[in-house]
Amino acid sequence: xxxxxxxxxxxxxxxxxxxxxxxxxxxxxxxxxxxxxxxxxxxxxxxxxxxxxxxxxxxxxxxxxxxxxxxxxxxxxxxxxxxxxxxxxxxxxxxxxxxxxxxxxxxxxxxxxxxxxxxxxxxxxxxxxxxxxxxxxxxxxxxxxxxxxxxxxxxxxxxxxxxxxxxxxxxxxxxxxxxxxxxxxxxxxxxxxxxxxxxxxxxxxxxxxxxxxxxxxxxxxxxxxxxxxxxxxxxxxxxxxxxx
Ligand SMILES: NC(=O)c1ccc[n+]([C@@H]2O[C@H](COP(=O)([O-])OP(=O)(O)OC[C@H]3O[C@@H](n4cnc5c(N)ncnc54)[C@H](O)[C@@H]3O)[C@@H](O)[C@H]2O)c1
Numbered sequence: 001x002x003x004x005x006x007x008x009x010x011x012x013x014x015x016x017x018x019x020x021x022x023x024x025x026x027x028x029x030x031x032x033x034x035x036x037x038x039x040x041x042x043x044x045x046x047x048x049x050x051x052x053x054x055x056x057x058x059x060x061x062x063x064x065x066x067x068x069x070x071x072x073x074x075x076x077x078x079x080x081x082x083x084x085x086x087x088x089x090x091x092x093x094x095x096x097x098x099x100x101x102x103x104x105x106x107x108x109x110x111x112x113x114x115x116x117x118x119x120x121x122x123x124x125x126x127x128x129x130x131x132x133x134x135x136x137x138x139x140x141x142x143x144x145x146x147x148x149x150x151x152x153x154x155x156x157x158x159x160x161x162x163x164x165x166x167x168x169x170x171x172x173x174x175x176x177x178x179x180x181x182x183x184x185x186x187x188x189x190x191x192x193x194x195x196x197x198x199x200x201x202x203x204x205x206x207x208x209x210x211x212x213x214x215x216x217x218x219x220x221x222x223x224x225x226x227x228x229x230x231x232x233x234x235x236x237x238x239x240x241x242x243x244x
Pocket of ligand 1: 012013014015016017018019036037038039042057058059060085086087088089108135136137138178179180181182183184185186187
């Protein structure tokens with residue numbers, strides 16, 4: 001398959017879960033993929049895949065982004081695709097959440113994608129082409145999940161819309177994906193919390209959790225030229241959870 005033939009892509013959080021699935025799928029489709037993550041052990045593993053370049057990046061650092069984007073631009077001369085996927089979650093009850101917890105969540109989950117748009121957006125504007133996909137969450141759409149996490153993902157939703165409107169004139173498309181509960185290391189704890197797991201499955205019209213590759217396939221479509229007139233879209237990949 002060659003749906004991304006010759007493209008240069010950056011996938012943040014590319015060393016685990018959905019990001020790792022995207023890295024694999026994109027390279028299978030002809031892209032060279034920079035897997036950007038803070039987890040060096042997992043980066044080393046994903047870096048063994050052909051046409052994957054592992055890079056250490058803390059998405060919440062302006063300086064880190066500037067450095068990584070410069071390195072990719074110097075090496076390849078362009079950046080065609082950015083997937084803002086890195087994120088953290090928390091199950092801390094609201095009454096225990098501190099200012100520090102709140103700030104950290106926003107810094108990684110919403111400031112991170114903003115910085116990606118800021119730095120990679122400039123490169124894409126210059127080349128008058130590019131596709132940015134931001135990974136939000138179904139918790140930005142319905143009243144579910146941990147409060148600071150939902151807020152951070154709501155910010156990703158709004159940031160996507162604003163960036164889509166701003167960058168479309170440069171032929172840079174910005175879209176967002178809203179995954180439901182997907183089986184990744186982030187949701188590993190659910191395997192032990194049988195009651196919560198059952199509740200989620202029962203509340204999902206498709207009666208099951210999602211798989212990382214099901215989100216990666218949606219990202220592949222939005223990243224590819226097949227989505228050439230799609231900007232500001234919100235693609236829900238949640239087995240119908242938010243349709244109820
Ligand atoms: N799994 C789900 O059910 C689910 C549902 C909706 C949305 N999401 C979102 O999807 C994205 C991917 O999640 P996942 O389930 O694959 O999780 P995951 O924990 O498997 O992967 C997240 C990756 O992000 C990396 N990361 C964390 N902080 C970082 C930072 N500061 N800089 C760079 N990388 C960092 C981690 O090292 C990890 O490799 C996240 O944004 C998450 O919030 C997940």
